[in-house]
Amino acid sequence: MNKSALIAQIKQKESFLCIGLDVDLAKIPTHLLEKKDPIFEFNKQLIDATHNLAVAYKPNIAFYEAYGIKGWKSLKKTINYLNKNYPEIFTIADAKRGDIGNTSTRYAKAFFEDLNFDSITVAPYMGSDSVEPFLAFENKTTILLALTSNKGGLDFQGLKTNTGALYKNVLKTALTWKNAQNLMFVVGATKPAYFAEIRKIVPNHFLLVPGVGAQGGNLQEVCNHGLTKDCGLLINSSRGIIYAGNDINFAKAAKKEAFRLQQEMKIILNENN
Numbered sequence: 001m002n003k004s005a006l007i008a009q010i011k012q013k014e015s016f017l018c019i020g021l022d023v024d025l026a027k028i029p030t031h032l033l034e035k036k037d038p039i040f041e042f043n044k045q046l047i048d049a050t051h052n053l054a055v056a057y058k059p060n061i062a063f064y065e066a067y068g069i070k071g072w073k074s075l076k077k078t079i080n081y082l083n084k085n086y087p088e089i090f091t092i093a094d095a096k097r098g099d100i101g102n103t104s105t106r107y108a109k110a111f112f113e114d115l116n117f118d119s120i121t122v123a124p125y126m127g128s129d130s131v132e133p134f135l136a137f138e139n140k141t142t143i144l145l146a147l148t149s150n151k152g153g154l155d156f157q158g159l160k161t162n163t164g165a166l167y168k169n170v171l172k173t174a175l176t177w178k179n180a181q182n183l184m185f186v187v188g189a190t191k192p193a194y195f196a197e198i199r200k201i202v203p204n205h206f207l208l209v210p211g212v213g214a215q216g217g218n219l220q221e222v223c224n225h226g227l228t229k230d231c232g233l234l235i236n237s238s239r240g241i242i243y244a245g246n247d248i249n250f251a252k253a254a255k256k257e258a259f260r261l262q263q264e265m266k267i268i269l270n271e272n273n
Contacts, residue, residue, distance in 0.1 A: 020238025098123035149188025149211030195225035
């Protein structure tokens with residue numbers, strides 16, 4: 001999926017909501033544990049209930065790898081279901097990969113070709129030759145970790161250098177890489193004060209913003225400094241939506257929470273034309 005298709009979907013749905021499919025068998029409704037594939041059944045019902053409110057879904061790969069081959073099969077079934085039934089949805093493999101060139105190429109093939117995700121999150125620590133293999137794939141997006149929402153995010157990302165904070169150098173350097181137009185960046189919602197400075201460096205790239213909801217990020221504060229003429233934001237909520245309910249009506253509860261966020265987004269989009 002290219003950028004224009006994503007923008008069109010945002011306009012149509014009046015939403016820039018991304019839902020994180022971080023499935024923990026200890027947290028899903030117990031009646032689903034009787035199913036042959038509880039993880040896929042949980043995802044399927046969530047997707048069917050919220051697809052008209054969300055423009056993206058983001059499975060965190062660790063939540064599937066933790067269950068071995070069964071988890072990987074559930075992931076593949078989930079992405080196949082999305083691609084077949086809701087092809088307009090932007091899909092994100094939250095895998096945080098990044099290694100030397102040949103290895104990165106294999107990671108890219110796994111997620112872009114075999115699983116057919118639209119995008120993947122990538123760590124920048126090993127530099128250009130670890131990221132450019134992902135960027136080489138046409139109509140695929142590489143989402144680079146820039147400033148994350150976790151407590152320890154600034155341990156390294158905030159380090160001061162002669163040319164500014166390290167995360168700013170990551171942003172500036174990434175723009176010089178081959179096929180940099182295929183980049184998005186991860187910027188955590190728990191650090192809204194940083195968005196104005198980040199937009200000076202990447203004024204038009206999309207930002208994937210985790211941390212709204214359970215982590216305490218504020219949607220309006222993020223939009224005040226992060227919104228662009230094309231929206232330029234994908235706001236992710238995981239636990240706050242998918243675990244909004246814990247009984248047979250869990251999908252309805254998830255839809256209710258997704259609708260609440262989508263309505264906030266609709267107001268923001270309309271206020272900003």
